[in-house]
Amino acid sequence: MPSTTTPPLFRGDFEAHVTVHASQDDDVRRLERHAADHGLKFTHILLDRGRTPSQPMLTLRRSGPLPQVAAAVEDTVQDLTAAGFTVVRTKIEAAPWAEGVPGTDEAAKALGGRYYFEHHVKLLLDPGTDTTATTALAAAHSAHLSRNARRVRPDGRTERFVTQRCRLVGARTAGARLDALVTALRSGGHTTESVEREFVVHDSDESLDAGWIDEKDGEA
Numbered sequence: 001m002p003s004t005t006t007p008p009l010f011r012g013d014f015e016a017h018v019t020v021h022a023s024q025d026d027d028v029r030r031l032e033r034h035a036a037d038h039g040l041k042f043t044h045i046l047l048d049r050g051r052t053p054s055q056p057m058l059t060l061r062r063s064g065p066l067p068q069v070a071a072a073v074e075d076t077v078q079d080l081t082a083a084g085f086t087v088v089r090t091k092i093e094a095a096p097w098a099e100g101v102p103g104t105d106e107a108a109k110a111l112g113g114r115y116y117f118e119h120h121v122k123l124l125l126d127p128g129t130d131t132t133a134t135t136a137l138a139a140a141h142s143a144h145l146s147r148n149a150r151r152v153r154p155d156g157r158t159e160r161f162v163t164q165r166c167r168l169v170g171a172r173t174a175g176a177r178l179d180a181l182v183t184a185l186r187s188g189g190h191t192t193e194s195v196e197r198e199f200v201v202h203d204s205d206e207s208l209d210a211g212w213i214d215e216k217d218g219e220a
Helices: 025-037 065-084 104-111 132-141 169-189
Strands: 011-020 039-048 054-065 086-094 116-125 143-148 158-165 191-201
Touching: 011 025, 011 065, 054 086, 054 191, 065 086, 065 158, 065 169, 065 191, 104 132, 116 169, 132 143, 132 169, 158 169
Parallel strands: none
Antiparallel strands: 011 054, 011 086, 039 054, 039 143, 086 191, 116 158, 116 191, 143 158
16 A cells, blocks of 8 residues: 655664575675674574575664664665675664654554564474464464574573564554464463564565565454
């Protein structure tokens, strides 16, 4: 759905992700070294399904107006390009309390479908846990599973992330959907380690997630 109004000037706390094409393990290791050399956070996300299951990325955090944050992201993209990397996606997420984040469904619909809330619930799973039921439960709430390729816990348990997207709804509706997801996960016997809420104000290529999250899976 196209935007019907001029987007607001988002201002506040932001987290940005710059995803890089890395087809070989050596490419991933080189990206990790680049992140360390430039004071950036490196994460290698593995989706449980979809077109692009392997998504190594760098993360930076900034505060201020969105144009200022976008400029910092572009500087990071240029540095990566100069170092020989191919950037395939940039994504900027605002904290849910940032200025400009829609509180009502009407405000969200006026912004348009390219903006959306994204929620991350971290689960702790025992070794050998079959995630089939968890996957089905998440799908009923427009969510799906991923994991961090480099995250290993000393207690043997594994971390999985349940990511939920809520589009064309305001903060209150999105929060209610997140609450429903968390309640369902806990009722299903899962231990939730943490819950994060974000509002995506820029996503240069959502198609990287094609086949992973089906937002029509559920009407949570």
